[in-house]
Amino acid sequence: MRRVLLPHVVSDEPAPADGVIRDFGGRSMGTSWSVRLVAAPGGDCAELQQSLQQGLQQQLDAVVAEMSHWEQDSDLGRFNRAEAGSWRQLPPAFFDVLAFAMEVARASGGAYDPCAGELVNLWGFGPHGRFDQPDFVPPADAQIAAVRAALAAHPVVLERDGRRALQPGGVQLDLSAVAKGYSVDRLAYFLKSQGYAHYLVEVGGELRGAGVKPDGQPWWVALEQVADEAAPPLDELVLALHGLSVATSGDYRRYFQSNGQRYSHTIDPRNGMPIANDLASVTVVHPQCMAADAWSTALTVLGCEHGLRLAEQQGLAARFVARHRDGGFTEHMSTHLRSMLDE
Structure with a gap:
């Protein structure tokens, strides 16, 4: 059965x-990106299309230059290598994204933490010492405890007036759970600045839509499904992505197995371990893709019971898909998401 989610607010613009759909795309952040927009007929010559393609790519390149933990020369890379006790002035976008990520960290009780990059690195999911290398060995308990103790003793401090951040020493920022969502928002802002009000933006599977297609239909997208050969999938959920964004975190995306145990790429900063709850995926629908991105990660770490409770407290539209030990899935929705169902 196909179920439909509709936004609470719909623009009548x-x-x-006679608009036509134009497609753009490329590569960034180790993944693909795409933009579909509605252009006025006759106003999209080849030169204009090339200029728009370059402008979109430049927006993403700017995010990488500021916030990538894979690029040593990024602003984030330089912060991670900065001397202990030094204050670093950050570019406005970098500062705002970091400040938002730290607010989600506070609100989630530390289930998500942009300052916990060293834990991600220990488990082989960072840019070096990767889990897929032949010499990789999962970290020992003592290594994990030492990193957690250092994080607790020496937190990053933000100074909003000067847009500065204190590197207490050895902290490795990792914005991978928020920067991709921010990049979706950034492309949307750029399109709006260029006079486009009807579009669908996607970066690595995270999406944001505005307006409608030339036929008056919204941008319909299907929420990610989790596959299990031993059980049928859940009923399909499609969302009218009109003034909304959607992001999904799942345990099926990146993981490794060692000595018969499966380790997810999502790390719980509270204990330094890969998550081991029953959640297969969490999807969050939100006006801002940056928020959907960060919250989907935090709720995944919290697990179904505590994550659903926090989603209710925060007024988040969230879908939790829990995995059964004997195969199959159970779906749980927050009140805000359930209210979007067209029943």
Whole structure:
């Protein structure tokens, strides 16, 4: 059965008369990106399309230059190598994304922490010492405890007036659970600045939509499904992505197995271990993709019971898919998401 999610607020602004859909795309952050937009007829010559393609790519390149933990020369890379006790002035976008990520960390009780990059690195999911290398060995308990103790003793401090951050020494920022969502928002802002009000933006599977297609239909997207050969999938959920974003975190994306045990790429900063709860995926629908991205990660770490409770407290539209030990799945929705169901 196909189920439909509809936004609570729908704009009545139509797409341009006789508008046509134009497609753009490329690569960034180790993944693909795409943009579909509605252009007025006759106003999209080859030169204009090339300029728009370059402008979109430049927005993503700017995010990488500021916030990538894979690029040593990024602003984030330089912060991670900065001397202990030094204050670093951050570019405005970098500062704002970090400040938002730290607010989600506080609100989630530390289930998500952008300052816990060293834990991610220990488990082989960072840029070096990867889990897929032949010499990789999972970290010992003492290594994990030492990193957690250092994080607790020497936190990053933000100074909003000067847009500065204190590197207490050895902290490795990792914005991978929020920067991709921010990049979706950034592309959307860029399109709006260029006069486009009807579009669908996607970066690595995270999406944001605005307006409608030329036929008046919204941008319909299907929420990610989790596959299990031993059980049928859950009923399909499609979302009218009109003024909304959607992001999904799942345990099926990146993981490794060692000595018969499966280790997820999502690390719980509270104990320094890969998550081991029953959640297969968490999807969050939100006006901002940055928020959907960060919250989907935090709720995944919290697990179904505590994550659903926090989603209710925060007013988040969230879908939890829990995995059964004997195969199959159970779906749980927050009140805000359930209210979007077209029943």
